[in-house]
Amino acid sequence: DRINSLYCDPSGDVWIGTEPKSDRPGLIRYITAEQDFIPVNALKGVIPKCMVMDRRGILYIGTGEGLIGFRNDSVLFRLTTDHGLISDNINLILEGPDGSIYIGTNEGLNRYFPETTRIYSYTERNGFTGIEAKPGAFHVTKEGKIWFGTASGAIQLDPEKLYSKG
Numbered sequence: 001d002r003i004n005s006l007y008c009d010p011s012g013d014v015w016i017g018t019e020p021k022s023d024r025p026g027l028i029r030y031i032t033a034e035q036d037f038i039p040v041n042a043l044k045g046v047i048p049k050c051m052v053m054d055r056r057g058i059l060y061i062g063t064g065e066g067l068i069g070f071r072n073d074s075v076l077f078r079l080t081t082d083h084g085l086i087s088d089n090i091n092l093i094l095e096g097p098d099g100s101i102y103i104g105t106n107e108g109l110n111r112y113f114p115e116t117t118r119i120y121s122y123t124e125r126n127g128f129t130g131i132e133a134k135p136g137a138f139h140v141t142k143e144g145k146i147w148f149g150t151a152s153g154a155i156q157l158d159p160e161k162l163y164s165k166g
Contacts, residue, residue, distance in 0.1 A: 001018050001019065001021075002018060002019050003016060003017070003018050004017045004018060004019070004026075004047060004048060004049055005017035005048050005049055005050050005051055007050075007051035007052065007053070007059075009053045009059070010053060011032075012032045012033070013029055013030060013031050013032055014029070014030040014032065015027065015028075015029055015030075015048075015051050015059065016028040016029075016030060016037075017047070017048025017049065017050075017051065017061070018047075018048075019047060020044060020045055020046070020047065024039055025039050025040050025041055025042075025043050025044045025045070025046065026043065026044075026045070026046045026047045026048055027039075027040040027043045027046060027048050027061070028040065040070075040073070042070070042073055042074060042075055043061070043068070043070070043075070046061070046063055046065075046068065047063055047064060048061045048062070048063060049062050049063055049064065049090060049091065049135070050062040050090060050091065050092050050093050050135060050136070051093065052093045052094055052095055052101070054095045054099065054101065054114065055095070055099060056114070057071055058070070058071050058076065058114070059071060060093050060101055062090030062091065062092070062093045062103065063088075063090060064088065064089050064090075065080070065088050066078055066079055066080035066081075066085060066088040066090070067079040067080075067085065067090055067093070067103060067112075069114075079112065079119070083119065084110070084119035084121070085103065085105065085110050085119065086105050086107045086108040086109075086110055086121050086123065087105035087106050087107040087108070088105075089105055089106045089107075090103055090104070090105055091104045091105060091106060091132070091133045091134060091135045092104035092133050092134070092135055092136055092137065092138055092148075094138050094140070094146070096111070096140075096144075096146065096159055097140070097144040097159065098159060099113075099114065099115075100112060100113050100114075100159070101113075101114065102138075102146065102148075104133025104134075104137075104138070104148060105132075105133060106132045106133070107123070107132070108121060108122055108123035108124075108133075109121070109122040109123075109133055109148065109157075110122070122157070132150055132151035133148055133149070133150055134149045134150060134151065137149025137150075137154075144158075144159060144160070145157065145158045145159075146158075146159065
């Protein structure tokens with residue numbers, strides 16, 4: 001089976017994103033303590049491309065059809081271009097030092113504030129060169145600055161200097 005993404009959450013469980021098959025969903029949770037694979041049936045038909053769990057225990061799942069918020073075997077919300085994302089094709093997700101969620105797409109970067117549900121966009125017009133965020137290509141420095149790999153090279157963003165507040 002083709003594995004599209006792997007994510008180890010803070011409790012040590014591993015989330016496996018794969019291609020869904022007729023009777024198997026595209027997301028499987030490996031519960032480390034029990035050494036057991038559990039299909040996540042609430043997400044049948046979803047192809048997870050990237051994942052991250054925030055400090056509140058919400059698993060953010062990036063897909064080719066937008067972002068899904070998931071916790072306790074339930075879909076909490078879905079975000080798409082209809083809600084303000086630049087693109088539904090999500091390549092990377094990370095939680096920023098302030099708890100905001102950075103969403104890298106094939107057309108730029110979004111920053112989502114879960115507490116207020118605000119979404120800000122960064123594209124070539126406001127300094128996010130390269131537009132297309134590449135899968136898994138990010139690094140957060142000790143100072144809290146974030147490096148992103150794009151189709152045109154690397155760019156560093158300083159969240160403290162961005163005009164986007166929750």
